[in-house]
Amino acid sequence: MSPHPVIAVAGLGIESSTFSPARTDAPAFHPLRGDDVLTRYPFLAPGRPLREAADWRGTLVGKALPGGMVTAAAYADLTDELLHGLSRLGPVHGLWYDIHGAMTVEGVDDAEAELLRRIREITGPDTIISASMDLHGNVSRELAHRTDLITCYRMAPHEDAMETKERAARNLVHHLTSGAPRPVKAWIPVPVLLAGEQTSTRIEPAKSVYAAVAEVEATDGVTDAAIWVGYAWADEPRNRAAVVVTGSSADAVTTGAERLARGFWKARHDFDFVAPTGTLQECLDAALASRKRPYFISDTGDNPTAGGAGDVTWGLQQVLARPEFKDPTGPVVIYASLPGPAAVDTAVQAGVGATVTVTAGAEVDDRHAGPLTLTGVVHAIRHGDQHAVTEAVLRVGSVYVILTRLRKPYHCEHDFTDLELAPREADLVLVKIGYLEPELFAMAADWKMALTPGGVDQDLPRLGHRRIRRPMFPFDREMPDPDLTARLIPSSDEELTGPDE
Incomplete structure (x- = not known):
């Protein structure tokens, strides 16, 4: 692989509450296009080592304040423009997918995975895709399948947001320039859905639960480890906690993912609001x-x-x-x-x-x-x-x-x-x-x-979720222990079969 791979940068990010009557239109995303995309990221400033390590090509990146569902028209306009910009770049070795993970769109379930499916139609299956996300995003099996590397914030409040984005970009560059085989991915859905205010990493148990992420990441054969709390104020089947560990060793990523998932599940009754x-x-x-x-x-x-x-x-x-x-x-x-x-x-x-x-x-x-x-x-x-x-x-x-x-x-x-x-x-x-x-x-x-x-x-049961997968804690407080066995997710060039569970 060339020491200067061509890497596209693309993504749309928003938290969308399905329990709010508000709607989000395209201008709310303040999209940047082309070379302007790179100005969002200090670590990609000219002269910075990561900038010089690859040929970075911006397509479209838009980030909106959290709000109501994104209108179908806004999603269509923004994604069509993003995909058109990507197609004009020609072949790319990698793509950094900078998203939030909790975007709900009128008439579309799992909007980020659907957009990534369309991106894959342009890039082809061989392009390596690295996603960076908010820990309040949602990781369906489909999203894990479409990505090769995936990570999220480890702090709430999100004081490590830019650090996380840089990690996703750096991991991508390292993979493309090292000649390493395609990463192995272990994914575990955890049937817990809690508000961010109940899972702040300032206090226990989230402080210790998230401390284990760095320990797993430091394991031989692991590239990255991540725990998503999920987004509590939307009502889709994908809304729940999740764990993904990526790396070169199936045994290492499986062991690490199961450790993190068990730790999160074990702590479920101890999560409490970050303040009185x-x-x-x-x-x-x-x-x-x-x-x-x-x-x-x-x-x-x-x-x-x-x-x-x-x-x-x-x-x-x-x-x-x-x-x-x-x-x-x-x-x-x-x-x-x-x-x-x-x-x-x-x-x-x-x-x-x-x-x-x-x-x-x-x-x-x-x-x-x-x-x-x-x-x-x-x-x-x-x-x-x-x-x-x-x-x-x-x-x-x-x-x-x-x-x-x-x-x-x-x-x-x-x-x-x-x-x-x-x-x-x-x-x-x-x-x-x-x-x-x-x-x-x-x-x-x-x-x-x-x-x-x-x-x-903050009273989640009062909101009236209807489409989340049940049983789910805390909606079903006495539910039996779930299957927290790691699922090895195939690469995007392999078929994904079976239910998203």
Whole structure:
């Protein structure tokens, strides 16, 4: 094999909640094309060793904020363009498939595997494909079959996201330049489906479960090892945990995969939320009684980074109804956030310092509460955000409500300070989020997770899954032990037979 193999880069990534009424269109993916694709990855910058080790060719890579199902039209447009770009490249030795693994498309099951099937029609079976994924993705037997190398994040929150992508690219280059035979793949589905907030690697048992991944990877004959928790807020047969170990030795990958699968299954009853939980009112009571500041509360049910619509008004209604926050001299509260394009327009037109009455929210998800009317003082306005487009802060009593043109996650301190807000000096910060992202986690003197309604409700049985494979823990808590024997998955140039189980 040439020391400079030709490698294509392609992929679409999103978490899609089937329990949200929202839909995701093509522009939400902010697709990059051609050479611009490579600018997504610092390790592929000109002059970097990995960049110089291969001839990298971008096709199309798009990543969207988690949201509702992708429309059939958006999927068709993006995949057709990706495939057309790939076909124009001519023969490629390898392809790096940069995906999330939880994309649900109208009328399509296992969308990532289906796209990869079509990619294989262009590249042929001999092209080596390496996939990088989120650990909250789903690995069906079909997806494992279509790939040669596959890996995922090992941390939740995902502080190792770029490290994982680099590992997938590096493993691919190493395989193409070493002359090694096609990797052996051991796949084990694990009938467990838990929310990310119950499987954070910050705490046990996930901390130890994932620590074993590196130990398996270090085994002779193993190239990579991975555990997927799966995506809890979609209802497809593929939604469950999974283990895949790849390498040169069938015995090594089989032994490693079974060790990881048994460890995950054994720990299933020990998984718990990464923070104390309660109803929103219980969390507010605890925050007001505490002297720790700032006190963070996660409004979990409408978390836009898990697939929530982001415009559920239920949580903010509960906050504004509290008498403690009616007066401007009350405890300082920051609430992030609520989409309301018309409300933002009104605030922008009135200007900072003006008092306005606006209505926002529940344009997409009105199942739990209707649009919310607010009267307050415009505190700040900001234009040009990648996700929100325009943001406006309205002070209602002692609550600073962040309103956005489009939904936006608030994960970093500058997300607040850019809006003339001081989260470190606030009494309470309420964020539509699950587990706190690293900057917020470091900032919080204390925090709780409020179990609120929405498209990514943490009470999974309450959502009403109908299509997942049963029995499944925790839906069937007393289910018998499953078969955790490793399945050796054939290469993509070999026939895949038998049920996906």
